[in-house]
Amino acid sequence: MTLEAAIRVARGDFRLELDLTIAPGEVVALLGPNGAGKTTALRALAGLVGGGRVQVEGSTWDALPVDKRPVGVVFQDYLLFAHMTALDNVAFGLRARGTPKTAANAVALEWLDKVGLAEFARAKPRTLSGGQAQRVALARALATDPLLLLLDEPLAALDASTRLKVRSDLGRHLRDYPGHTLLVTHDPLDAMVLADRIVILEGGRVVQEGTPAEVVRRPRTDYVAHLVGLNLYRGWADGTEVSLVDGGRLTVAEPVAGEVHVVFSPTAVGLYPEQPAGSPRNTWPVTVVGVEQHAHTTRVQLAGTPAVFADVTTATVADLRLEPGDRLWAVLKATEIHTYAV
Incomplete structure (x- = not known):
C-alpha cells in the first residue's frame, strides 16, 4: 500500500506544507536548500514533531508515539551508542520492543552479515570507519523491519573517497528493501543515483517533482537549475x-x-x-x-x-x-x- 503523508508544521514565520506519497519499494528523495523544511518533514514523519499526518496500509500513525511507529531512521551523524558494540547497536531497537536478547542478537548478526560487517560485531563505534558506521546505522534501522525508512543526509559525514563506495552499497540495500524510503539530502548526486523520484522543496513548499531524468531535463526554479x-x-x-x-x-x-x-x-x-x-x-x-x-x-x-x-x-x-x-x-x-x- 502507498504511504500518504500530509505534513503541516508552523514555526514562527516559517510554514511547511508538504503532501507526500511513497509507494512500496520506492525511494523518494527530498531535496532542497538549507532552511527549506527537509529535516522538519523527516522529524514529522518520525513523530518527533507534531503536524505530520501519515497513513499506510489503512492505518493512521498520527496518535502513535515515536517508539510505536514502524519507522527506521538513519541520522546524518549515525548516532550510534558509543558504549555498545556494533551488535548491541543493531539489536537495540528490537530489544526496546521486547524481543528477547538471544533472538534480537540473532537478527542483529544477520543484518551485520547483510551489510558485510559480521566480523565487526564486537567492535565499538570509535573503532569503525565512517563507511562502516554508516552501514551499522543502516542495519540498526532495518533490523526492526520498518514500513518506513528515513535517511537524513546519510552520506554527508563521509569523505569523497569513501562516499562513492558507500553510495553504491546503500543503493543495493535500498533496492532490496520492500518498504517505503524517504531520503533527505542537499546533494543532487545522491538524489539522482539513489532515488526513483525526487521532490524539490523550497521555502516549505514543493516546487517540482519527478523522476531524476525529468528534473534534470526540465528544471523549474533557479535553485534546481543551479543544482543540475x-x-x-x-x-x-x-x-x-x-x-x-x-x-x-x-x-x-x-x-x-x-x-x-x-x-x-x-x-x-x-x-x-x-x-x-x-x-x-x-x-x-x-x-x-x-x-x-x-x-x-x-x-x-x-x-x-x-x-x-x-x-x-x-x-x-x-x-x-x-x-x-x-x-x-x-x-x-x-x-x-x-x-x-x-
Whole structure:
C-alpha cells in the first residue's frame, strides 16, 4: 500500500506544507536548500514533531508515539551508542520492543552479515570507519523491519573517497528493501543515483517533482537549475522569438507560443572578444563577473541581458585572459536551446 503523508508544521514565520506519497519499494528523495523544511518533514514523519499526518496500509500513525511507529531512521551523524558494540547497536531497537536478547542478537548478526560487517560485531563505534558506521546505522534501522525508512543526509559525514563506495552499497540495500524510503539530502548526486523520484522543496513548499531524468531535463526554479548545472530563464514566446522576463531576447529553433521556461547548458555558450559576424546566432554583450575552476572546465559568470554562465576550456581562459570586468560577446546557437511550458 502507498504511504500518504500530509505534513503541516508552523514555526514562527516559517510554514511547511508538504503532501507526500511513497509507494512500496520506492525511494523518494527530498531535496532542497538549507532552511527549506527537509529535516522538519523527516522529524514529522518520525513523530518527533507534531503536524505530520501519515497513513499506510489503512492505518493512521498520527496518535502513535515515536517508539510505536514502524519507522527506521538513519541520522546524518549515525548516532550510534558509543558504549555498545556494533551488535548491541543493531539489536537495540528490537530489544526496546521486547524481543528477547538471544533472538534480537540473532537478527542483529544477520543484518551485520547483510551489510558485510559480521566480523565487526564486537567492535565499538570509535573503532569503525565512517563507511562502516554508516552501514551499522543502516542495519540498526532495518533490523526492526520498518514500513518506513528515513535517511537524513546519510552520506554527508563521509569523505569523497569513501562516499562513492558507500553510495553504491546503500543503493543495493535500498533496492532490496520492500518498504517505503524517504531520503533527505542537499546533494543532487545522491538524489539522482539513489532515488526513483525526487521532490524539490523550497521555502516549505514543493516546487517540482519527478523522476531524476525529468528534473534534470526540465528544471523549474533557479535553485534546481543551479543544482543540475543549467542556465534557466522564463519568458514569453512568439514563434522562434522569446522575450525573457528579466530582459533580453533569444531565438530558438522550434516555434513555440506562450509562457515558457528556456534552458541551455553552460557548455553551449561561446565567448568572443569581438562580436562574431555571419550565421544567425544569439549574440549579446557580457561582462565577466567571476571565474571558477571546475574539474575539467572553467565556469565563467557573466553579467548581461541576459546574465549567463558559460563553461569554457582552460585553453579558452588562456586565449582570452579572462578576468573580472572583461567585456566579451556571448554566442549561443538556437539549436542548443530547449523550451517547455511554465
